Amino acid sequence: xxxxxxxxxxxxxxxxxxxxxxxxxxxxxxxxxxxxxxxxxxxxxxxxxxxxxxxxxxxxxxxxxxxxxxxxxxxxxxxxxxxxxxxxxxxxxxxxxxxxxxxxxxxxxxxxxxxxxxxxxxxxxxxxxxxxxxxxxxxxxxxxxxxxxxxxxxxxxxxxxxxxxxxxxxxxxxxxxxxxxxxxxxxxxxxxxxxxxxxxxxxxxxxxxxxxxxxxxxxxxxxxxxxxxxxxxxxxxxxxxxxxxxxxxxxxxxxxxxxxxxxxxxxxxxxxxxxxxxxxxxxxxxxxxxxxxxxxxxxxxxxxxxxxxxxxxxxxxxxxxxxxxxxxxxxxxxxxxxxxxxxxxxxxxxxxxxxxxxxxxxxxxxxxxxxxxxxxxxxxxxxxxxxxxxxxxxxxxxxxxxxxxxxxxxxxxxxxxxxxxxxxxxxxxx
Ligand code: AMP
Ligand code: GLY
Numbered sequence: 001x002x003x004x005x006x007x008x009x010x011x012x013x014x015x016x017x018x019x020x021x022x023x024x025x026x027x028x029x030x031x032x033x034x035x036x037x038x039x040x041x042x043x044x045x046x047x048x049x050x051x052x053x054x055x056x057x058x059x060x061x062x063x064x065x066x067x068x069x070x071x072x073x074x075x076x077x078x079x080x081x082x083x084x085x086x087x088x089x090x091x092x093x094x095x096x097x098x099x100x101x102x103x104x105x106x107x108x109x110x111x112x113x114x115x116x117x118x119x120x121x122x123x124x125x126x127x128x129x130x131x132x133x134x135x136x137x138x139x140x141x142x143x144x145x146x147x148x149x150x151x152x153x154x155x156x157x158x159x160x161x162x163x164x165x166x167x168x169x170x171x172x173x174x175x176x177x178x179x180x181x182x183x184x185x186x187x188x189x190x191x192x193x194x195x196x197x198x199x200x201x202x203x204x205x206x207x208x209x210x211x212x213x214x215x216x217x218x219x220x221x222x223x224x225x226x227x228x229x230x231x232x233x234x235x236x237x238x239x240x241x242x243x244x245x246x247x248x249x250x251x252x253x254x255x256x257x258x259x260x261x262x263x264x265x266x267x268x269x270x271x272x273x274x275x276x277x278x279x280x281x282x283x284x285x286x287x288x289x290x291x292x293x294x295x296x297x298x299x300x301x302x303x304x305x306x307x308x309x310x311x312x313x314x315x316x317x318x319x320x321x322x323x324x325x326x327x328x329x330x331x332x333x334x335x336x337x338x339x340x341x342x343x344x345x346x347x348x349x350x351x352x353x354x355x356x357x358x359x360x361x362x363x364x365x366x367x368x369x370x371x372x373x374x375x376x377x378x379x380x381x382x383x384x385x386x387x388x389x390x391x392x393x394x395x396x397x398x399x400x401x402x403x404x405x406x407x408x409x410x411x412x413x414x415x416x417x418x419x420x421x422x423x424x425x426x427x428x429x430x
Pocket of ligand 1: 123146157158159160184185186187188191213223273284285
């Protein structure tokens with residue numbers, strides 16, 4: 001019998017989700033998105049353009065379409081309680097309930113849960129609910145600090161005191177964002193992403209990925225939603241040892257066990273962002289969904305039937321045997337509007353050239369009469385997959401280079417120079 005699956009979200013990550021589901025051939029897809037994604041609309045049986053945080057409209061569409069399952073892409077619908085709402089109406093979801101999504105949507109909850117349950121890898125932190133107290137704390141603090149708004153910010157809200165600004169700037173920023181912050185020790189090391197499929201009890205990890213949060217080549221400039229990412233042919237990363245990997249995995253498993261014991265079991269994709277420090281992996285944050293861009297690497301490499309994985313997750317019967325990835329390198333490069341992230345220029349024409357062997361994922365892009373235009377967020381992405389990182393990078397880079405118009409991308413993502421720098425850095429701090 002054909003499975004009917006609802007997807008929520010209209011970005012590059014969701015195009016990759018829909019593409020992976022459509023490869024299966026055993027499901028029909030119904031998609032909800034805030035803006036029409038030209039990649040998604042060509043792959044789904046029907047779609048609805050609506051606010052992704054409107055559980056009522058989305059659930060009505062799910063019922064009308066006969067969808068029995070749903071896969072939620074972004075965090076905002078999770079925070080709006082989309083999963084609780086859909087499940088009340090008989091649609092089984094891959095994505096956590098509002099309470100379980102607090103792992104991502106409430107940074108204070110995440111840290112307090114880690115301390116309370118003794119989960120390893122928690123940096124030293126303090127939670128503040130008003131700017132006076134936070135600024136008072138900063139006055140007497142003489143090391144670098146990460147300043148994190150407690151709520152969602154689309155990956156752009158974290159600022160580092162000691163890099164983006166000093167004490168005065170930090171205090172001004174805390175006031176600007178309303179004083180609800182987690183202040184935590186600045187972790188130094190190399191970042192990596194470990195994502196997993198979770199069915200409430202069982203956790204099955206995906207290959208390691210490294211994202212590039214900073215806007216510009218050489219990892220400088222403001223944080224973004226992520227400019228691109230890569231994976232290696234052995235599904236690991238050369239600056240993450242087996243011991244580091246096992247520690248990170250066990251942290252994720254502890255979190256899943258805690259969420260279950262607290263009566264808010266976690267179901268969906270769990271995203272662990274780690275800093276591999278001199279003392280091993282520490283948790284930067286958890287996200288309650290696939291990473292974007294990381295999902296584009298991993299869903300392109302996914303060999304198993306994604307619709308079957310969806311079914312196993314909602315049944316609570318997921319096992320390692322259900323999830324297999326190609327043992328290949330992959331490189332994902334995002335093209336972003338000029339001026340992104342601080343003052344992105346929208347409405348600029350974009351002409352896509354020769355894709356070669358690259359996979360294309362549309363994100364925040366408008367199509368009008370066969371022509372494409374930028375919007376204010378990340379525009380589109382290319383993924384190259386190959387036996388080596390070098391080949392994968394060159395596939396993604398030539399596709400990205402072929403695009404003309406008001407966009408730019410980071411040429412250094414997935415290059416051997418960057419990889420070697422990461423490895424050297426890890427050796428230096430160990
Ligand atoms: P997040 O929005 O939590 O993913 O954070 C965005 C970026 O801020 C991360 O990718 C890190 O580069 C940086 N960051 C967050 N927390 C810390 C920390 N405690 N120490 C150093 N960098 C951090
Ligand atoms: N790539 C980072 C994120 O999805 O939050």
